[in-house]
Amino acid sequence: MKLQVENLYFSLDEKQIIEDMNLHVSEGEFVGIIGPNGSGKSTLLKNIYRALKPDSGVLFLDGKNINKMNPKTAAKKMGVVGQVNEVPFDFKVEEIVAMGRSPYKGFFEGDSLQDQEIVAEAIKQIGMSDMNKRNFSDLxxxxxxxxxxxxMLAQQTDLLLLDEPTNHLDIQHQLQIFDLIKVLGVTVLSAIHDLNLAALYCDRLYAVKDGRMLLAGTTEEVLTSESIYKIYGVRADVTVHPVTNKVSITFLPQSLLEGENK
Known part of the structure; x- marks a missing residue:
């Protein structure tokens, strides 16, 4: 599954939120979007998965216009996890995971044996088999x-759109979830807050600031001391970790830097 975004513009209440954004994700790539709060990361993703409608620009999945797909077709192609983790009604864990199978079924059609196996495997993958009867509101x-x-895993799509998917998770589950997503071998576009996680798992990065695409490239090209200061306005020491061979970032507090200059 290949994603292409061309010349995307989006405004809200006459304020330009996204301006002339372009990006692509090749089949099987894990691509991250980084940038400060309010930079347009979530808005970009919402335009792609059709929660918002762009003012102009075109979005393609394997060469087909996303905004011309019917909802069920789009749901079979794109799996989404947003930042908001509320559900309007209370359901059990297994019932919510089973909702991922809905694009493949007609109205009032029950779960097949295959659906049940897929749901059970998805629950196992997220490490919640012993909690499948728990109410969502109690979690x-x-x-x-x-x-x-x-x-999303039960949905079995070839493209995953993730908006800070490890938000609220402890370190163990952050790594577990990203390990799982990585080994699926599907196409992934994810907004990521933690730059060290982005360095560990992403093939390429797009840096967004003030609604515009600021930088694009490999993690090594984007995550430099100079670029991090340009994007976030903070100083950082960037090295290559001897075990992972990935970029490793240590942020340098302004108070510490001022103390060294005295």
Missing amino acids: SGGERQRVLLGR
């Missing part, structure tokens, strides 16, 4: 996020 924020990831 912690991190547990809810894992359930929504499970729903």
